[in-house]
Amino acid sequence: MDRPESAPSGEPDRPAVPEQRAGDPYLRVSDLRVRFDTADGVVRAVDGVSFAVERGRTLGIVGESGSGKSVTSLAVLGLHDPKRTTITGEISVGGRQLVGQPDEEVRRLRGRDMAMIFQDPLSALHPYYTVGRQIAEAYRVHHPRVSRREARRRAVDMLGRVGIPQPGRRFDQYPHEFSGGMRQRVVIAMALVNDPDLLIADEPTTALDVTVQAQILDLLADLQAEFHSAIIMITHDLGVVSQVADEVLVMYGGRAVEHGSVEQVLRRPQHPYTWGLLSSVPSLHGDADADLVPIRGNPPSLINLPAGCAFHPRCRYADRNGDRSRAQVPELRPAGAPGHLVACHLSADDRTRLYAEDIAHVGVAR
Amino acid sequence: MSVGDEPLLRVRGLGKHFPVRSGPRGRGLVRAVDGLDFDVRAGETLGLVGESGCGKTTTGRMLVRLLEPTAGSIEFAGRDITHAGRRELRPLRQDLQIIFQDPYASLNPRHTVGRIIAMPLLVNGIDPPGGVKARVRELLELVGLNPEHYNRYPHEFSGGQRQRIGIARALALRPKLIVADEPVSALDVSIQAQVVNLLRDLQRDLGLAFVFIAHDLAVVRHFCQRVAVMYLGRIVEIGDRDDIYERPQHPYTRALLSAVPDVTTLGPAGRIRLAGDVPTPLNPPSGCRFRTRCWKARDICAAEEPPLVPRDGGNQATACHFPESGPAGAGSGPAGAAPAAAGTGASVEEVSR
Ligand SMILES: Nc1ncnc2c1ncn2[C@@H]1O[C@H](COP(=O)(O)OP(=O)(O)OP(=O)(O)O)[C@@H](O)[C@H]1O
Ligand SMILES: Nc1ncnc2c1ncn2[C@@H]1O[C@H](COP(=O)(O)OP(=O)(O)O)[C@@H](O)[C@H]1O
Ligand code: SF4
Ligand code: SF4
Ligand SMILES: [Mg+2]
Ligand SMILES: [Mg+2]
Numbered sequence: 183m184d185r186p187e188s189a190p191s192g193e194p195d196r197p198a199v200p201e202q203r204a205g206d207p208y209l210r211v212s213d214l215r216v217r218f219d220t221a222d223g224v225v226r227a228v229d230g231v232s233f234a235v236e237r238g239r240t241l242g243i244v245g246e247s248g249s250g251k252s253v254t255s256l257a258v259l260g261l262h263d264p265k266r267t268t269i270t271g272e273i274s275v276g277g278r279q280l281v282g283q284p285d286e287e288v289r290r291l292r293g294r295d296m297a298m299i300f301q302d303p304l305s306a307l308h309p310y311y312t313v314g315r316q317i318a319e320a321y322r323v324h325h326p327r328v329s330r331r332e333a334r335r336r337a338v339d340m341l342g343r344v345g346i347p348q349p350g351r352r353f354d355q356y357p358h359e360f361s362g363g364m365r366q367r368v369v370i371a372m373a374l375v376n377d378p379d380l381l382i383a384d385e386p387t388t389a390l391d392v393t394v395q396a397q398i399l400d401l402l403a404d405l406q407a408e409f410h411s412a413i414i415m416i417t418h419d420l421g422v423v424s425q426v427a428d429e430v431l432v433m434y435g436g437r438a439v440e441h442g443s444v445e446q447v448l449r450r451p452q453h454p455y456t457w458g459l460l461s462s463v464p465s466l467h468g469d470a471d472a473d474l475v476p477i478r479g480n481p482p483s484l485i486n487l488p489a490g491c492a493f494h495p496r497c498r499y500a501d502r503n504g505d506r507s508r509a510q511v512p513e514l515r516p517a518g519a520p521g522h523l524v525a526c527h528l529s530a531d532d533r534t535r536l537y538a539e540d541i542a543h544v545g546v547a548r
Numbered sequence: 549m550s551v552g553d554e555p556l557l558r559v560r561g562l563g564k565h566f567p568v569r570s571g572p573r574g575r576g577l578v579r580a581v582d583g584l585d586f587d588v589r590a591g592e593t594l595g596l597v598g599e600s601g602c603g604k605t606t607t608g609r610m611l612v613r614l615l616e617p618t619a620g621s622i623e624f625a626g627r628d629i630t631h632a633g634r635r636e637l638r639p640l641r642q643d644l645q646i647i648f649q650d651p652y653a654s655l656n657p658r659h660t661v662g663r664i665i666a667m668p669l670l671v672n673g674i675d676p677p678g679g680v681k682a683r684v685r686e687l688l689e690l691v692g693l694n695p696e697h698y699n700r701y702p703h704e705f706s707g708g709q710r711q712r713i714g715i716a717r718a719l720a721l722r723p724k725l726i727v728a729d730e731p732v733s734a735l736d737v738s739i740q741a742q743v744v745n746l747l748r749d750l751q752r753d754l755g756l757a758f759v760f761i762a763h764d765l766a767v768v769r770h771f772c773q774r775v776a777v778m779y780l781g782r783i784v785e786i787g788d789r790d791d792i793y794e795r796p797q798h799p800y801t802r803a804l805l806s807a808v809p810d811v812t813t814l815g816p817a818g819r820i821r822l823a824g825d826v827p828t829p830l831n832p833p834s835g836c837r838f839r840t841r842c843w844k845a846r847d848i849c850a851a852e853e854p855p856l857v858p859r860d861g862g863n864q865a866t867a868c869h870f871p872e873s874g875p876a877g878a879g880s881g882p883a884g885a886a887p888a889a890a891g892t893g894a895s896v897e898e899v900s901r
Contacts, residue, residue: 246736361825362600391599391763393822396807400821418736421809444814462741464766466793466810473748474770476741480706 206277207234208412209258209296209380214271216253216262223485227253229436230271232514235412235429237379242427242444243416244459246481250436251416255382258414259298260288276379294324297373301385303365306372307357313368314338314353321375340371344401363394367401374405381406384416399426420463424448432456435482435492438514442522452517452524452533454497457541491527499536503527555587556625556725556757557611563619563781564606568830579829580606582781583620585856588774590724593751593758595772595789597765597804599826602778604761608727611759612646613637625724642672642721649730651710655702661688661713662698668720687716692746708739712746719750725757732767744770765808769793777801780837781829783856787864797859797871800838805876836869844870 216228228250235241243251256262257269260280273280276295280288300306308316317337322328328336334353341349344367357365366386373381383402387395403426406413415426423430423444430447432440432455440453451457458477479496482488490508494500500507506527517524517533526533562585566578581603588594596604609615611622613632621630624640632640645668648654655664665684669676676683685695691712702710711731718726731747732740744767751758751771762768768775769789776786777798785798796802803820822841827833835853839845848869856867 246738363825391826392765392807392809393599393803394825395809396819397821399809400819419809420737420811424811424814425809448811448814458738460811462738463811464741464744464764464770465812466766466769466805466808467812470769470789470793473745474741476745477738478742480708480739481736 207236208276209414210234210272210274211254211258212272212274214254214257214273215269216250216257217268218266219268220485225484226487227436227484228257229487231431231433231436231438232271233429233431233438233441235380235414237412238406238410239428240406240413240415240426242423242430243414243433244418244420244423244430245433246418248481248484249433250484251418251433252384253436254433255298255384255414255416259292259296259382260285261292290324293320293378294376295378296380296382297376297378299366299369299373299381299383299386301388303362303369303389304357306369307365309357312354312356313360314341314355317341317368317372317375320372324376336375337371340375341368343374343405344368344371345397346371363390363397366390366394366398370398370401370405374409377409378411380412380414382414382416385418386415387422388417388419395422402426420448420459432459435487436484437492437511437525438523439493439525440517440523441514442517442519446517446519446522450519450522451537451541452522453526454499454528454536455493457537458496461541491525498540499528499532502532553589554626556590556592557588557759558623559584559586559611559620560623561585561620562607562610562617562622564603564610564615565618576830579781579832581610582829582832584783586776586783586786588725588757588759591751591755591757592774593760593772595768595775596759596761596778597763597768597775598778599763599804601826601829603781603829604763604778605729607778608646608729608759608761611727612644614646638672642668642674643724645718645721645723645726647711647714647718647726647728647731649733651707651714651734652702654714655710657702660699660701661693661705664702664713665716665720668717672721674721683720684716687719690719690750691716692742706739708735708742711735711743715743715746715750719754722754723756725759727759727761729761730763731760733762733764740767747771765793765805766810777804780826780832782837782867784838784868785864785866786856787862791862791864794875795864795873796876797864797866797873798838798868799842799844799870799872802872802876803841836867846870 212232214228214231218225218227231254233241245251258273262269269281271281275291307313314337317340318333321333321336338349338353341352346352346364346367360368387398390398417423427444430442430444431438432447432453434455440447440456447456451460461475462477464474477496482492488495490510491512494507512525512527514523514525518530561583562581563583564581566580568576568578584607596607598604606615610617613629617630621628624644629637629640662684665687666680669680685698688695693709693712705713732743735743748771750756760768760772773789775789775792776783779800785792785801792801796805803822806818806820824841827840833840835850839849854867854869856865858865859871
């Protein structure tokens with residue numbers, strides 16, 4: 183979004199940035215590993231994950247609870263407690279490396295160049311301050327020379343942009359005076375007030391009703407079209423991903439198991455875990471009397487991940503390659519079509535045949 | 549209706565108003581549930597769907613007598629249980645059970661699984677043939693748990709397994725009707741599918757009737773034969789599953805269905821955008837409660853509450869002055885009908901990316 187022309191003095195001090203080449207992704211994460219030392223043992227919450235997001239594009243990260251989605255996003259935002267967390271790998275935002283940088287540096291980017299929206303809008307808002315004041319403050323933190331009036335104008339403008347009626351009046355109200363959907367709009371206004379280039383939304387609609395969810399997803403799409411930001415949409419809901427994502431990353435046990443365009447991952451999925459998710463999801467279309475085909479067993483503990491392919495205890499095809507699935511971690515490799523990656527020991531031919539025989543006719547995979 | 553056709557559960561005019569403080573002085577009434585009529589036959593599954601706060605849980609809790617209704621009546625197996633006390637309820641307790649949403653909070657952490665499942669038998673003084681322990685093992689097996697886990701505690705189980713324990717407990721007394729309040733909402737999708745399949749098998753094999761409360765319309769479609777759609781404490785539409793999903797007549801049902809992000813379609817296609825939020829049940833709109841968000845609203849919608857009446861003499865009843873016709877998605881939505889009243893409305897957007 184345009185910074186107000188009238189307030190050039192409000193331009194924040196931008197550190198010298200290595201030139202980004204055109205076409206370079208805005209965010210690049212390489213071999214990210216996040217470990218927590220806990221009383222029960224070491225939690226390998228993220229174990230070698232890589233992805234990139236360009237401006238104007240949306241990456242959906244899906245996986246069941248505990249698969250490492252939130253830990254990944256908190257790492258990008260530099261929000262982990264350094265005393266309890268070990269992070270390795272590379273995170274580059276707009277050409278700047280974040281891993282290993284002083285807190286100060288990362289904090290400057292956060293809220294200005296990258297912003298976040300969490301599941302629970304209440305936790306992101308302070309109950310004792312008016313919503314307008316909170317948005318204005320978020321603006322002034324990164325634009326210290328802007329006057330209060332100017333910041334107020336900017337906040338009112340943002341409230342209007344996210345579809346809050348009578349923004350001038352709503353500015354002076356408190357979070358509890360807003361409904362759940364309205365609060366999430368306020369949080370979005372606050373996240374976007376500094377015109378971030380990267381927006382990370384972690385289950386932003388999970389707590390909302392479907393009609394309100396639809397409003398918020400539409401709003402994010404509209405704002406993205408207008409401001410050309412890169413978006414990471416984290417969700418356990420494949421339906422949401424199918425609506426908003428350009429690219430999809432499927433996580434299991436802290437690792438990426440499949441990665442590709444939304445077409446590739448949802449229409450021509452290659453990983454047995456993705457197959458399992460798709461055949462588990464009930465749909466509004468197709469045969470309502472057909473049984474769902476669940477994945478057997480339960481998601482793994484990240485303290486004690488199964489050896490080899492972490493999915494092997496639940497996989498119907500784990501025995502296909504002798505002991506390999508149990509012994510050897512499959513690497514993420516090209517799955518055929520350009521840009522489509524999968525981490526599975528099955529051969530491409532096997533995957534094609536098994537998908538056609540076992541999966542293509544069940545659930546939403548159909 | 550012949551005698552053999554008597555519904556198992558017969559609900560008429562059921563209401564629950566909660567007194568609350570509103571404003572600096574004065575008290576208000578939250579009309580959480582406001583005049584519900586529906587029947588459930590033996591072995592039938594009725595889904596109750598609607599957005600947060602529309603009164604689903606309140607309804608479910610009244611049905612199993614965890615909440616006292618403030619209006620209307622509940623008949624179960626021909627007996628009026630609307631205000632039945634503990635003692636009167638005892639012989640019926642067996643027949644009427646509830647499963648809760650939260651598999652964590654609903655199990656006593658200090659009791660073993662065996663004790664939790666045996667509790668309904670013990671409380672009701674029932675000694676099943678073969679003994680309590682044998683029956684509990686049988687139940688554990690029935691819901692797909694290892695009978696050897698009899699002596700374990702709830703925290704040793706995953707969310708899906710805990711929900712199975714809750715189901716086993718509900719089945720202990722061989723009930724005729726189970727009220728299930730969001731039984732799979734807290735579960736991950738792969739586990740959710742396991743539990744939905746389990747409930748379907750049990751329902752078929754044991755001929756159980758269900759009132760299945762959920763906000764997930766796709767889950768309800770896979771489980772229920774009949775569906776009631778609620779909005780602000782009222783049923784706005786009720787009918788057979790295929791009628792509700794393929795030929796919804798109430799504008800709200802259409803909007804709700806169109807808002808579900810379905811993984812079978814890529815991109816946000818043809819969604820009905822509803823404006824605004826659900827109004828507060830403290831002061832619901834006059835006439836049709838959906839009128840503040842309805843794109844078809846006219847003067848009569850504010851003046852007169854539309855009754856829940858069947859159309860075409862069929863099974864599907866719709867509370868709307870201007871019901872929709874035709875299949876879902878076709879010619880529906882605000883595209884065909886310009887918003888008639890100021891301040892209301894929604895718009896349909898055909899977005900392609
Ligand atoms: N004890 C109470 N006192 C006052 N209001 C109440 C009480 N219990 C429920 N309500 C109100 O009654 C309405 C219906 O609540 P209910 O819990 O039945 O909704 P629900 O449809 O189950 O919603 P959800 O999908 O969020 O579970 C809501 O507006 C709620 O705030
Ligand atoms: N601060 C922490 N300390 C220890 N373990 C954590 C911490 N934060 C997350 N975890 C663990 O890391 C794993 C991944 O968590 P998370 O990324 O939140 O999953 P999700 O995919 O549901 O967002 C989980 O096993 C979680 O318990
Ligand atoms: S590597 Fe083996 S266990 Fe893992 S998904 Fe592929 S076939 Fe299944
Ligand atoms: S047309 Fe009128 S009666 Fe029907 S749903 Fe809309 S507002 Fe209600
Ligand atoms: Mg999370
Ligand atoms: Mg509820």
